[in-house]
Amino acid sequence: MSSNSHRNQDDVLKSSDSTAWFRSYLHGGTSSLISTMTTIITFPLYKTVFRQQLHSTLVREAVAQLFKEGPVKLYRGVAPPLLMRSLNGTLLFGLQDTFLHQLPLFSTTPLPRNALPALAGFGAGVVEALLFTPFERVQNVLQNSRNDSRLPTLRSILLKLASRPLASGYYTAFLPILVRNALGSSLYFGLKGPMSNTLRDNGCSPVAASFMAGVLNSVVISLPLYPLSVLVANMQAQAEGGERGVRSSWRRLWAARQHRLSLLYRGGFLVILRSCVTWGITTAIYDQLERHSR
Template sequence: MSTTTTLGRYIDTCAFNWREFFCGWGAAVINVSVTYPLSKLIFRQMLHGIQLQNAFGQMKREGVYYLYRGILPPLCQKSISLSIMFGVYEEVRQPLVQLNWDPYVAKVIGGMVSGTTESILVPFERVQTLLANSHYHDQFRNTVHAFKVLRSYGYQEYYRGLVPILLRNGPSNACFFMLREELQDRINVINNDLLKTSAEFLGGALIGVFLSTIFYPLNVVKIATQNKIGGKFYSPLEVLVQVYRQRGGKIRYLYHGVQMNCTKAFVSWGVMNAAYEHLKELVY
């Protein structure tokens, strides 16, 4: 193969691929709209260390009016986040593969870069945490108001909880793409559309359950960190030890809400994976 041909293919690969960004964005919008109430239920368990029935009782007493309170930040954050996740991953992976890097190394690097890039959206996760906490119902009227209040504490408040998010995003993205693409290679041989969609849902669901369980303690640390406004910024290890002691010094108490989290991950990542594949078929 000539040098000119190789260079041409490399340039074609490096051209901006808007389709991956769009598919990620669309899959996230569908996903968040379906799973937000479940996410809020799990959030209450993570934050307060309470059982499912107690968290459900809280939300039931608050009524339907507050059920979708706080959905705007995750809708913005998740739609942009998944757009970045899939788009940046392919923008990084494909040129590396064209340069004859090992495919698995290219996937890991692509996943790490996309996960790290997603961290620019930390302010949305920060505000979502505050709006979903009933303690702040009277303090924050809506998303815009929450952003204004946080700004009065300094712009660093927007990025409280950044470190656990970085520790979560990069490794989880790398694992997700490696597992997903191994699975997708096997799903693509299915000729029946219904079976293929079912397999895409189930595959994404099982990967989501596996990864969300592994990284669950980091989400607990992230929520505990972001639940505070003002004051000292503590390291993830300090927060983890604090939560561990507050919950009776038992590791299993760090996993309060993990069952519902698995349920949410099953539905969320299943919907997202199937929606992403269908959107790809539309735009390619």
């Protein structure tokens, strides 16, 4: 009787664990799906920044380029980030929660409790880079107006990239994306809890604290990692020529920016502003769903 009781308790615990993990995937996907509305609204802003990253132009010059191309082409390339954003939240929050529960079981030495969210976030960022680099590659080729005549449709771009080796096709710039995503996710999950708790202790409501934690987190992450995004955009924008390595691509980019950080960070303010809004909303919705489920 006692053994059956213990077995039933174990089954209940396993069931509750799996339910909790499924909930984190569901809540991550829901929060990201809702925040994709900001992706649609701010996509022209994102495209303006992309032109600045690629051509080192001023805001007014990038806007003039987009205005000249017309409204039909303004949203060319919006499909990959929409799809990526929805899937990204599902996997990022879900995988981080899964790793968070599994890390202590596979570690031979006790891991610091405060470091677990950051370590789990690092692992989630690695998986994210593996899965979503092709999406980012297609998006950057689509957004580069110089590809419009040779590769006018999404299908033509997919076929072109599929005809090339992975390293110069779909997985061009994988290494900088891996570093950016792994570090970014590690910082996000490592800082989110402490920031939110500090804000609540200072009188913020739970929703406001989560939103501000997402905003502040975004600033902390975006500022140092922005040059990697510029490097990725320049490496991935051409459908051909992806054979150039990270080091040579960086040297070429740094020379094109006249060895000046101010030119390298051109468009950075707009990216950080967009990221703050998106991650503030995503964090607030996710944390609210988690609170209600508990």
